[in-house]
Amino acid sequence: MKLYSLLSPLLTWVKQIKLLAATVIAVITVIFIYAAGHFDFSDDLHGLYLLRCDRGRLFDLKSDLLLGEENRLLAKFELDPILDLFRYEHSHKPNHSxxxxxxxxxxxxxxxxxxxxxxxxxxxxxxxxxxxxxxxxxxxxxxxxxxxxxxxxxxxxxxxxxxxxxxxxxxxxxxxxxxxxxxxxxxxxxxxxxxxxxxxxxxxxxxxxxxxxxxxxxxxxxxxxxxxxxxxxxxxxxxxxxxxxxxxxxxxxxxxxxxxxxxxxxxxxxxxxxxxxxxxxxxxxxxxxxxxxxxxxxxxxxxxxxxxxxxxxxxxxxxxxxxxxxxxxxxxxxxxxxxxxxxxxxxxxxxxxxxxxxxxxxxxxxxxxxxxxxxxxxxxxxxxxxxxxxxxxxxxxxxxxxxxxxxxxxxx
Known part of the structure; x- marks a missing residue:
């Protein structure tokens, strides 16, 4: 017990150091991601599209993909299949324009x-x-x-x-x-x-x-x-x-x-x-x-x-x-x-x-x-x-x- 009592402040200090280090790493990671990427969510939300950037940064993250950008696509998570369940679009009816x-x-x-x-x-x-x-x-x-x-x-x-x-x-x-x-x-x-x-x-x-x-x-x-x-x-x-x-x-x-x-x-x-x-x-x-x-x-x-x-x-x-x-x-x-x-x-x-x-x-x-x-x-x-x-x-x-x-x- 005496040994634990002696080590307890040290263990608490180590935990605090680990928490601080993790926080610093997380903040640095967020800053790096923000600085390294270009984010564009101004278009309608069709999904999340990760693209190779062509404007001086490492990547683009967008909510939509425009014509000509598909050859830069690295990864995607599409939301349209889910969102379409809640959207109403006219279905085509024969003899009805x-x-x-x-x-x-x-x-x-x-x-x-x-x-x-x-x-x-x-x-x-x-x-x-x-x-x-x-x-x-x-x-x-x-x-x-x-x-x-x-x-x-x-x-x-x-x-x-x-x-x-x-x-x-x-x-x-x-x-x-x-x-x-x-x-x-x-x-x-x-x-x-x-x-x-x-x-x-x-x-x-x-x-x-x-x-x-x-x-x-x-x-x-x-x-x-x-x-x-x-x-x-x-x-x-x-x-x-x-x-x-x-x-x-x-x-x-x-x-x-x-x-x-x-x-x-x-x-x-x-x-x-x-x-x-x-x-x-x-x-x-x-x-x-x-x-x-x-x-x-x-x-x-x-x-x-x-x-x-x-x-x-x-x-x-x-x-x-x-x-x-x-x-x-x-x-x-x-x-x-x-x-x-x-x-x-x-x-x-x-x-x-x-x-x-x-x-x-x-x-x-x-x-x-x-x-x-x-x-x-x-x-x-x-x-x-x-x-x-x-x-x-x-x-x-x-x-x-x-x-x-x-x-x-x-x-x-």
Whole structure:
């Protein structure tokens, strides 16, 4: 007993030292993990994804996985299979078209399924991708893929991205991550990921119609521009309407260029093979432009370019389209093998790029006076194909008065 009494203070001291050491080790471990990792839980909670970091740290820990990040994935714990038990999503009913969607208002990202009567689907994803600068836009910017937990395999991950069509058997790619910018000159461009994201809101939602708004602003020369973007979806339609209100909220005049373009990879993700241009009543096998006053829409058609050796093989036969609606028409529309430049059609430069046959629309320079505003309205979607002549055709598009009422009510 005497020995124990003598050793007891020493044993207590040893325990305290061990506890202190364990606490110090735990604190150091937490600090190391915090310093070594990048944590992002701003997206919807789909699981826990541990990724190899590409921004100067050891790892990323995220609640969602965006398109292009899957090759950095180290480990995952997916919550969607559990959370789906408590989520309500419309199930497809034969002969019944309807919409189903997931939208994160706080982060400005999500996806919309448009189920059609024949069992086919149209998928549209917004802001679920990193741009060429490695940044993530927020808002109604076309591009990206579904949550990682929804993919059965890598092929589906790539196919069901941007805007895609499910024909009942497999997914086909229609539009990729859109290349958008607002610029004052060729040197001063403002890409969407640099815009300040203000907020987003679901303005209307039922099984037949969905209207979403995202709002942004950014400094533009000596003034400030605000951009409110509205997307309108209707069940059973092969397109959505994108309306942009560009406002000068500063005190100086602004002169802007707006560019919308894409290398859409119609038919197969990652490949421009087989893609040619089209507009009303004609095809474009060569680089060239069209008159936006004479034409009101254009697109890419996955049918094969007959002037390219080896492109007489079977392709998907799908076509996309983009239509400019209203009085504010683009100043330039062109097809090319490289964004930002094109040869005149008479120069006979074939659309030959394996991965970069593009369609681009450009507005400007357009003036906006202080407190003034400008509108650009587009319809973006999938075209049909006439079985008699093999030519694509555009569906009838338009905005209902009720759509305008919802948008104008929000603007007030």
């Amino acid at each position: 309807h919409l189903s969607y997931s939208w994160n208002e706080r982060n400005g990202s999500g996806y919309i399924f448009n189920y059609r009567e024949d069992g086919t689907q149209l998928l549209t994803c917004f802001s679920r991708f990193r741009d060429s600068q490695g940044e993530i836009p927020k808002g109604l910017f076309l591009g990206g893929g579904l949550p990682y937990s929804k993919h059965d395999n890598a092929q589906l991950t790539m196919s069901a991205t941007g805007m895609a069509h499910f024909d009942g058997k497999q997914w086909h790619h229609l539009w990729c991550n859109a290349n958008e910018t607002i610029a004052s000159s060729a040197e001063e461009k403002h890409d969407p990921s640099t815009w300040q994201f203000l907020n987003s809101k679901i303005l209307f939602s039922d099984s037949k119609k969905l209207i979403i708004r995202s709002s942004h602003k950014f400094p533009f020369g000596t003034t400030t521009l605000r951009v409110d973007r509205y997307a309108v979806f209707r069940a059973g339609e092969n397109y959505f309407i994108l309306m942009m209100k560009i406002s000068n909220i500063g005190n100086d005049p602004a002169y802007y260029y707006y560019v919308y373009g894409d290398e859409p990879w119609v038919g197969q993700f990652g490949s421009s093979g087989g893609n040619i241009g089209w507009a009303r009543g004609r095809l474009f096998n060569f680089e060239g432009s069209l008159d936006p006053q004479q034409y009101s829409y254009a697109g890419m058609y996955d049918i094969g370019n007959p002037v390219i050796l080896g492109e007489q093989n079977k392709f998907s036969g799908l076509a996309n389209f983009i239509e400019w609606i209203g009085d504010n028409k683009p100043n330039l529309v062109y097809f090319s093998n490289k964004e930002g430049q094109f040869a005149e059609e008479k120069e006979r430069v074939p659309l030959y790029s394996k991965d970069n046959r593009v369609i681009f629309l450009q507005w400007g320079p357009r003036p906006i006076m202080p407190q003034g505003r400008d509108y650009i309205i587009l319809a973006i979607g999938m075209a049909g194909t006439d079985p008699k002549n093999g030519m694509p055709f555009k569906p009838d598009v338009g905005l209902d008065q009720t759509d305008f009422d919802v948008i104008q009510s929000d603007a007030r």
